Amino acid sequence: MNIVEFQNVTKKYGPKTTINNLSFAIEENKITGIIGRNGAGKTTTLKMVAGHIKQTSGDIVVFGENPFNSLLVSANMIFVHDQMNLPTSLRLTDILKSAEMFYVNWDSELAGRLFRYFSLDPKQTHDKLSKGMKSTFNMIVGLASRCPLTIFDEPTTGMDAAVRSDFYRALLKDYLAHPRTILISSHHLNEIEELLEDILLIKEGQNHLHLSLLELKEMAIGLSGNKEVLQEWMGDREVYYRTRVGLDDVYVVTKNTFTKEDLAKMTDTGVAISAVSPNDLCVYLTSPSTGGIDDVFK
Numbered sequence: 001m002n003i004v005e006f007q008n009v010t011k012k013y014g015p016k017t018t019i020n021n022l023s024f025a026i027e028e029n030k031i032t033g034i035i036g037r038n039g040a041g042k043t044t045t046l047k048m049v050a051g052h053i054k055q056t057s058g059d060i061v062v063f064g065e066n067p068f069n070s071l072l073v074s075a076n077m078i079f080v081h082d083q084m085n086l087p088t089s090l091r092l093t094d095i096l097k098s099a100e101m102f103y104v105n106w107d108s109e110l111a112g113r114l115f116r117y118f119s120l121d122p123k124q125t126h127d128k129l130s131k132g133m134k135s136t137f138n139m140i141v142g143l144a145s146r147c148p149l150t151i152f153d154e155p156t157t158g159m160d161a162a163v164r165s166d167f168y169r170a171l172l173k174d175y176l177a178h179p180r181t182i183l184i185s186s187h188h189l190n191e192i193e194e195l196l197e198d199i200l201l202i203k204e205g206q207n208h209l210h211l212s213l214l215e216l217k218e219m220a221i222g223l224s225g226n227k228e229v230l231q232e233w234m235g236d237r238e239v240y241y242r243t244r245v246g247l248d249d250v251y252v253v254t255k256n257t258f259t260k261e262d263l264a265k266m267t268d269t270g271v272a273i274s275a276v277s278p279n280d281l282c283v284y285l286t287s288p289s290t291g292g293i294d295d296v297f298k
């Protein structure tokens with residue numbers, strides 16, 4: 001069953017098109033990573049899923065209805081992001097107590113244990129927290145609410161590496177015990193890839209790719225060797241990334257449609273074959289050109 005469906009959705013801010021004819025569907029009880037470069041439209045997409053903003057055109061269906069102004073969607077969804085406006089007059093423990101009244105699946109024991117583990121001060125107010133502590137607190141609210149649709153928009157902003165790693169572990173453990181539909185946008189695909197089942201890659205407001213992480217891992221191959229030798233093997237294959245290595249060699253990332261025999265022959269002609277990490281591949285796929293930062297210095 002699909003929990004979220006986008007059909008030809010466009011969002012314009014003034015004359016500027018931010019989301020351009022975006023279509024995708026998110027299945028129930030899956031963790032999907034929303035990946036894209038800065039300004040690709042991840043937050044705008046998530047805001048529309050949450051019903052916080054309205055699309056300019058196209059259809060959005062969440063839990064079977066239009067999420068904008070939907071009580072059903074508000075009651076079954078939490079949108080965790082770094083601009084969350086939590087009351088500044090309440091202490092953190094009071095916020096957790098009030099959250100219990102909003103969310104039917106709220107687990108106060110989990111919230112309390114996470115709160116103590118991350119050494120948050122119960123008397124502190126939300127606006128006085130450091131950037132990383134704020135993200136940690138928001139994440140506790142996001143996890144303990146156990147909403148059927150849980151949206152994390154760059155949840156680890158400001159967190160140090162240890163807290164990020166604890167958060168991902170907590171998210172995975174809680175998801176396995178209480179499966180739900182989770183959307184998570186992040187700039188750290190390498191850190192969250194173990195967590196993800198699917199990836200929605202957004203490029204310039206469009207659905208560039210929507211596939212399982214396994215498919216993404218097998219999609220591309222890295223080849224390095226003499227440029228003339230590689231040129232022959234490449235034919236008219238699409239190049240995702242290409243860079244010069246030394247004088248006569250190149251490193252090329254391309255679609256892995258080679259047979260085992262082709263790869264064996266390639267190795268015989270001196271071509272080195274390597275896997276491409278999902279993180280690198282997403283960077284290449286969303287890059288405006290097939291070169292990298294090195295091209296700027298040529």
Ligand SMILES: Nc1ncnc2c1ncn2[C@@H]1O[C@H](COP(=O)(O)OP(=O)(O)OP(=O)(O)O)[C@@H](O)[C@H]1O
Pocket residue numbers: 013018036037038039040041042043044045
């Ligand atoms: N309220 C707004 N008014 C005008 N333009 C906006 C508004 N919100 C977002 N945009 C523009 O829409 C585009 C997409 O922004 P969005 O925040 O969705 O990107 P993102 O993929 O989440 O980026 P990042 O990874 O940097 O957070 C950007 O060009 C941004 O400037």
